[in-house]
Amino acid sequence: MSLQEPEHIAVSKSKGIDIDWKDGLQSHFSLAYLRDNCPCAVCTGSHGTPPQKTDYQNPNPFQMFKPALKMLACEGVGNYAVKIEWNDGHSSGIFSFEYLRKLAMEGTSTVAGS
């Protein structure tokens, strides 16, 4: 049995994902944070292609007309992950709870700008 599993998950398509872990830790992942940390092969470049990292947390002030990030859909994958579909056309990111827990423990899951 692992304590590093979600006890409760609350998904808000406008705010992000909140997870209460079984060991009592509470994590909030903002939309921008999740998108910027998408673990898929395209975003991380793990297929040998250049990583296509996004930077929604630190928007470029010179880049106009960039639509606000939104979550179109969030569905569970088995009982180990969630898959998120974004309004920028990206939907291949699968966030395992193990990965989210790792992000949470890095202490960077707070709101951007801190």
Ligand SMILES: [Zn+2]
């Ligand atoms: Zn991705």
